[in-house]
Amino acid sequence: MSDHIKEKGKASRARLLAAATSEFARRGYHDVRISDIVSIAGLTQPAFYLYFSSKEAIFLEITEIFHSRVKELIDNSLLDSEREMEEIFENIKTKLKIFFGFLATEPDLTRIGLFIDPNRTQIKAEMILMIQRNLVKEQRAGYFRDDLDMEFVAECLVSMIEQLTETRLLPGLSNVDRLATQVVDLMLRGMIKE
Template sequence: MRKKGANGQESRARLLIVAANEFAKSGYHQTKISTIVSRAGLTQPSFYLYFESKEAIFRELMEKFRSELKSLIEGSRLESGIDEAHVTGRLLGVLTGLFTFLGKDPDLTQIGFFIGDDSVIVKAEMAAMIEQNLKEEQRDGYFDRDSDMHIVAECLVGVIERLTSQQLLTGKRTPEDLARHVVSLFMHGISIYPAK
């Protein structure tokens, strides 16, 4: 009979899962290797069988998040829209996809989007990409010429951040729900009066 987990890749996977959970819960420095291995049913030296260091396993998790996010984004590179409905629909699709991704693995999201040092880079890149897209569509006449798209993009990232941590990761709302509200807010605002 095999000792439980006497399979290398299984142990490694278990360590990754537990580590992600601990990092997500307590942050990088507060997370102790001893806790990780103990929860994974191993002893400390075993950890170093699979990872070079505490930093290395954290980096691996961070990289996983970044590469998955990159895949998602590259997969959603669509052609420019041609009418308002299209533009709205596209934004809705992108946001739904993003929220779905962010909600899929809460621990990894917590790490990649909030805890890791690189999370600020991740979000900066996201903001830059959004800004660029918004500007194109603004140039094409779909958006208000007076809006400062740099700020709008930053706002959108802030909204995504907050809704992710408060609504999505807590299970209060679904990705679709959140996407719909965000699109509605960013397209028309909440005023009942016309702009200007």
């Protein structure tokens, strides 16, 4: 198979994924048909079946893309134990900005992964567990108080991210920097006036 044909195939597959992502995010899983996807992608149904066995198969691939990216971001969010404590606020804010940035730049993927995927509850539970593991490591490194229940903290953080993404980030009511700053300020400094 020539390189040109391979590249054309990759481009067609990518168009199908983009069209499906857009449609699933806009209309939900059940209201989207394969004919809708191929029409938007400018391809035929036989072309669809060259790359995906069913509507469920393309949806599962889209959700896996979201889950893989979230896992990678959480894996990369562990604080460097070599850093100075004075930098902790900015370090955590930067990592949260990267996370919110991904959600903001991929709004359709985010809608599917956080709000449409029937497995979203399980995925959020996995996010909580991954964040909890990072927080426990950081707690042991001396970043956080020893008496904090990091499962509770992780659950609060994931719930905040989910809610703020839905009500502020995706509708454009708040930007990535502002959300990250407010979340980190609340989580690390609390509400009591000093």
